[in-house]
Amino acid sequence: MSVLLLELSGPLQSWGDSSRYVRRGTRGEPTKSGIVGMxxxxxxxxxxxxxxxxxxxxxxxxxxxxxxxxVDFQTERPRGDTKKAMPLSYRYYLSDAKFLVALAGDADWLKTICDAVSHPVWPLFLGRRSCPPDRPPALGVREEYADVREALSSEAxxxxxRYRRRNPRLRELEVACDAREDEPAESQDDHPLSFSGACRRYAGRGVHRFRVGIEDLSDRDGDARHQPGEKLPAHDPMGFF
Incomplete structure (x- = not known):
């Protein structure tokens, strides 16, 4: 089994799984439905x-x-109607967040996905269309890991x-992954069955959480890929067309 790694980084992200009506919340980490949609x-x-x-x-x-x-709030008016206003809607975002996503499966299929993420047909966004990534998400396909848990327990x-300096006492990082049989888990309604415009459908997914020690991860500066003055990769994550 191979593992595809994605770095999700941007000024704003929003990963809702149960938002309704005027309150559009976000979970504390990317949802499976959001990643599948991307x-x-x-x-x-x-x-x-x-x-x-x-x-x-x-x-x-x-x-x-x-x-x-x-938290942001928005309102709108029906087109052509300058008097009737719609209710305010409250939108929740994660500001200045970074996540490492791992997907495990067939190596050839993951390489196809990796190429698509590097050169997407449609623009990529981090949960909502107003949340583009600030760098190319694809980190490549790794052959040395047995599953996503090993990858997330080993990668840098x-x-x-700046975040490291502000959190000098941080020793562990939280991991959320697909739960396995007979494993403690919480349920999230973020397993997508269909994104059809006629009827979007989702199923529950078991999520297992654990923590990994920072000292056990690869030694790499989080900003190493883009130091000041360094030439950016040829593919601009904002240049989708």
């Missing part, structure tokens, strides 16, 4: 296409830099040097 977008799929080959991948995420909650910490 991969489907990268592959150029329509909302009516099957998701089975994406949802079957083993999924896990590590909270390298949890960020802070930001992605936090910025």
């Amino acid at each position: 991969l489907a977008s990268a592959l150029g799929r329509s909302r009516e296409d099957s998701l089975d080959d994406l949802t079957s991948l083993e999924f896990g995420v590590r909270l390298d830099q949890p960020g802070s909650i930001l 910490w992605l936090a910025t040097e």
Whole structure:
């Protein structure tokens, strides 16, 4: 089994799994439905296409830099009506967050997905269309890991040097991954069955949480990929077209 790694980093992210009506919340980490939607977008799929080959991948995420909650409120008016206002809606975001996502499955399929994420058909966003990534998400496919848990317990910490300086006593990072049989888990309604415009459908997913020690991770500065003055990669994450 191979593991695809994604770094999710941006000024704002929002990963809702139960938002309704005027309150649009966010979880503290990316949801499986949000990641599957991002991969489907990268592959150029329509909302009516099957998701089975994406949802079957083993999924896990590590909270390298949890960020802070930001709340925005919005209102709108029906087109052509300058007097009637719609109710305010409250939108919740994670500000200045970084996550390491791992997906495990067939090596060839993961390489196809990795190429698509590096050169997406449709723009990528971190939960909502107003939340683009600030760097190319794909970190590549790793062959040396048995599963997502081993990858997330070994890969380098992605936090910025500024975050590390502000949290000198931090010793562990939280990991949330697909639960296995007979394992303590919580339920989240973020396993997508269909993104169809006619009827979006989701199922429950067992989520197992554990922590990994920072001292056990690879020794790499979280900002090492983009030092000041360094030339950025040829592919601009904002240059989707």
